[in-house]
Amino acid sequence: RDSSGQRGLPGDGAAGAVGARQQRAARRLRLNAAEEGWRRILSSRTLLLITMGVYVPQIAAGIGVLATNWNDPNACDLEHLLKWRWWALVSVVRMAAFLLVMTMDHVLVDEERSPLREFVLRTGGEEQLILWHDKLARGKHLVDVLGLVWFIIGNLWVLSDDDSSPGQGKSALFILCVFFIVVYYIQICLPCAVAVAAIPVLCFCLPCLLRFMVRMQDAEAHAERRGAEEDVIDRIPIRKFASSQLSSDDDATCAICLCEYADEDQLRVLHCGHAFHKDCLDPWLRLNGSCPSCRAKVTGMPDTEMAPLTAASREEDYGSVPAERLAAGGVGGGGARQDGVDFV
Known part of the structure; x- marks a missing residue:
């Protein structure tokens, strides 16, 4: 920070750290996707x-x-x-x-x-x-x-x-x-x-591949799949992203599509704290009921930990969702608070 208390521009070291972290997250996600794809191919x-x-x-x-x-x-x-x-x-x-x-x-x-x-x-x-x-x-x-x-x-x-x-x-x-x-x-x-x-x-082409795999499943495979049920996916909280309070070392990139979050983007925040675009995460969870980054299971969670949001809370803008907190697993505990923002 400078003398006025404002944040300065990120340095080369911070930018390098962000890039390395994004590369690690993307690499881990694609390894998980490859493992899941081979598991289905070799069924x-x-x-x-x-x-x-x-x-x-x-x-x-x-x-x-x-x-x-x-x-x-x-x-x-x-x-x-x-x-x-x-x-x-x-x-x-x-x-x-x-x-x-x-x-x-x-x-x-x-x-x-x-x-x-x-x-x-x-x-x-x-x-x-x-x-x-x-x-x-x-x-x-x-x-x-x-x-x-x-x-x-x-x-x-x-x-x-x-x-x-x-x-x-x-x-x-x-x-x-x-x-x-x-x-x-x-x-x-x-x-x-x-x-x-x-x-x-x-x-x-991972997002397109996920959608293609969903549509290629026949009725029997759909019944036997290991993905999350629709009601479980619907209970995962949705937050609107805001970059107004985003710090320079935050990872504001969706690890599935590799696109940076934009204001008003709808993110699903998993119980483990990782967040992804809603349109990217939903097809993934229909195929594999686990977090794309850390493989934490989404299915079978207690209802108390995945209480459905009200219609009003789903549409509410919860302000900034710091990406560093999302990537590090800081979201998911009831009543958690950061930067004056409450997370359910």
């Missing part, structure tokens, strides 16, 4: 459908080729024939076993009305269901590890053979093995490519 049913789409054609092709070319006349010699034959056969068995274990796990855990789940619950209760889920999860991981080992062996047997003959490319077994290996390479590299492609989307 049991979605992952099962993707796995079936990848494995079923390979299993069908493997069975057909092995049945018609068990003694492939185009194989280089007996040694190569045995390598290709048994590597392809074990690969088909591995994919079928993985698909079977994954399907059983989905039916037991996620299909609440499945006969298998009801039978396990009726005979052994919830403890038996959890035990079966753990066994199937370990079995799935074991098949995954064995598949990786067998993939390495296939590279050595099929692609690293120096004694290949000119007629090797005519062998149906050899082509089948190469096809399996190429698909496995795609399975390994595709998640990395998707993650790299998702970085610009998460950085620049």
